[in-house]
Amino acid sequence: MEWNIRADRPVYLQLLEQLEAAVASGAYAPGERLPGVRELAAQAGVNPNTMQRALAELETRGLVRTQRTAGRTVTDDAQAIASARRALAMRSAREFLAAAHALGLTNEEAAELLAAAIREE
């Protein structure tokens, strides 16, 4: 798990984004036990209280579960993970579109660029 926390945006938001991405991409496998709050905070180089907030929000969104004996684990619910993945990808898509618009491209031109990028792969 590679963390990339910048200081010029609220840390809480970045933690949330990157944790979601980790769960969505499978970097944290479904059912995998997460390290403790302090350990995660130390790895990310952030304040434990902020990490706690992010993890609590993640729990509210159903991506992690707290169990009495095992601590926090990633959810087993494949659907929840899949919808999180879609939501994140959707956000990237919106960002791409916004960047294209900022460069003065129309929606059709943006779609053509995306197809071209896929063909390149």
Add this chain to the structure above:
Amino acid sequence: MAFLTFSNVTKQYGTRRALANLTCGAEAGRITGLLGPNGSGKTTMLKLAAGLLQPTDGEVRIGGLVPGTQTKACTAYLPDRVSLPQHFRAADAVALFRDFYEDFDAAKASEMLRTLGIEPRQRISAMSKGMQEKTQLCLTMARNAKLFLLDEPLGGVDPATRDYILSTIIRGYNEGAALVISTHIIGDVERILDDVLFLQNGCVTVADSAEHLRETRGKSVDGIFREVFSCLQN
């Protein structure tokens, strides 16, 4: 009620006023950054809290008590210099802390030192300055204190050591404790801070949570700091 409070504290050294009618606090369970340029009074504030100085006016209180032997028993102070006697061995330092501080976790300290590669029989004088500072840090963080006062813990160290120190602080500190870090190099430290206090000419000019500052001003704390302090210089 903050655990560590400064109430209208003034500290005068002869003609020089280091702190002027300063009021602020550090909450329990939160990491507070004391940020300011060199000479702004950060070390003076920490020394007052540690009981090494007396205020010229005003009051410092730790858990409601004035700094004294009772507060020293629950305060872990890391000064900005090496204060371990040079003829001590690492094991002697551990023994000293164990004898005088009830909240000291000797096993944790020994473990941390071993991870650093410091032998118990090694003399302080035989260690490099960086090693000496890390030894001090380990001893301080191995305490289950209610208040941690860290004076410039990242001063003049390489990035790898910096990461080590920051992760030691995060992993080591007692959850219900108030932790105060003073620094003038904000960029490295700001991500671990809950609250920040800007210190200018002996007064606190900004007192807020780091996240709130980022949300409202759209900048890093470091960026805000540069803004605030460059105004003075212009």
Add this chain to the structure above:
Amino acid sequence: MFAKLMKWEFRQTARVMLPLLGAALLLCGGGLASRGVLYVLPLGPQWLETLSALLYALMTFVLFAGVFVAYFYAVIRFYRMLGNEGYLMLTLPVTPAQHIGAKLITGCVWVAAAMLFSLLLPGTSFSTVITSSDEQVAAALSEFWPGMPLYLSFGLFLLAMLFLSMMWMYFICALGAQWPQQRFGATVVCYLVTSFLVQIVFVMAVGVFTYIAAYSPLGASLYNSFMANPTGTLTVWMLCASAAVAALTAALFFIVRWMISKRLNLA
């Protein structure tokens, strides 16, 4: 807490003092052994006698050094506590009074121990017990016995003076620490200036005392009581002097305690 502090002070100072005193004991043992052998073999070789004398000379030197080292190491330790070490020591949950007391007691105990060793170890000038017969020892004791109160009170006075001089050095260290940036220089200057002032005060006091003794009724009555019972009077004077010295030491203690609690700014 005070007991713990005393334990630490002793441990730290013992690592310097025990080797010294131990060396003196060894040398004494060596000297004795050589002599013992001599006495068993009345026609012992010449070199054993020389060896014995040499060992005793070395022992005297070591004991002499021991007294000096005990004294100056104690002062150095106090001086260091007001430097970088102070950041560690003065943030321990221990009161300044306990710090000063522990260092004072430990320092003086070692100096006194070194002095006692000098007095009592065979081969030093005061002790001839090993070579004397039982009758000689008994005769010597009965000669010394009547003067015991005087010797004891004199010993007490010396002990009080030891504490005073140690406390005085601590006072000078605390005074020098008022200039944290130039602490060493300031301490040396304080030492020189205060020594000078104390000498002046002492000379004036001697003058006043002589005047009182020679010209006043009080002086006359003191003289009479001295003539009537020299040993007894001297004993009383020694005890009074000891009390005065103890009071001075206590006053300095409180001053140094105040300076460390309220007037200290570590560099």
